[in-house]
Amino acid sequence: MNVLQTILIFVAAFLAVFGEATFPLLRHWLGAQVNLLPAIMVYAALNANISVVALLAVFGGLWFDSLSANPLGVTILPLLIVGFLIYLRRELILRELPFAQIILGAVASAVVPVLTILILLTGGKQPLLGWGSLWQSFVMIVGGAIATPILFALFEWCQHALGYQPRAETSFRPDREIRRGKK
């Protein structure tokens, strides 16, 4: 965990929210927009510390709600719950495996909207729900599942390309050098 990784996580969350609001291609084709915040939260929960997870929940939730008709702050708790639960069990998760990333991405993408809608309904709001919501959930889950390993690879690539790479130590030791010739 380093500063670059933290910056990358927040930049990705910001761009993800912006992209979801600006590029409606998926919505046109599939009738639903895929939310990338749960996938980014999965990455943060597995690779960053608890303060990054908490801050991502706060800022990601606020950015998302600010462009949406959601009441401000409604997405914070669902993101935090998902991130926190993964964070607590992260030592037991094989985070390098794409299969684990896909499953975590799918579960996170399913849980976050459900919790958000539950909070909305508890608060007396009337979101647009119907049988079509099942299809939208399916698209979001599949989209989130596909996006998670891609995001993991992207983050790794960015870190490799932009981050400081420590120089590998050589096996050369001057005291073990074989000197030839006369002293």
Added chain:
Amino acid sequence: MFKQKHYLALGAVTLAALLIFSLPPRATSRLKLAISSLFLPLFGLVHTAQQLPADLADSVLPRRELLKEIYNLRRENEQLHVQELQAVATGRENDQLRSLLAWQKQTPWKLKLANVIARDPANWWRTIQIDLGSRDGLKENLPVLTSDGLVGRVSSVGFTRSQVILLGDPNCKASALVENPAHDMGVISASGPLDTSLAELSYLSGSANLKSGQSVVTSGLGGIFPKGIPIGQIVDARPVEFGLYSEARVKLSANLGALEQVWVLFP
């Protein structure tokens, strides 16, 4: 498993979320606009990037094509000018007749063009953001339309942009009138989450004689939408609550899924 640091983070975020929830609506609305203004440079960037191909295409368009287009536009402009003269004369006559009957004078529509800059990222709302705000004179609840028909109403206004709730969202209801001999009236309300081209027309009388293809326009009741703005056409109708009242599906005239520019109607 649970360290003190974890408790602190969990507690702090929960507290922050509860604090934001408990803010008064006005403060929340301002905070929301302030946070979303962080995205403004990116919106500008996307707009410029979208304009670039059009500008490039314009710059390589042959002069002959441009002259032809100017000629066509001039002709169209002259035709519209003649029609406007006719409309002004009709309006004047209408005003005179209204004053003879002691009816209130009709005010002409004032329209302002706005670009759609963002859509709601959540699947359970139907809203868009437009690039007009309080500096352009926008206020809450102003009707928004396209040349095809009604789109929705302004729900919150920032300095440079505003949020518009679209027809079909649970928070956008409009009193509507069916253009049939009985002039049946109902309320346009939310439809399903998938199809943005349909809305529900509810609270119609049980004896309403609705047929597919009949036009639906705003009734002027409710004080938000002026009378006569096209909404759509009846697709089908069905009795509800043992025929106590009827409901109909309306195919919206405006294509809400592909909005790029909209008109804001000023009173």
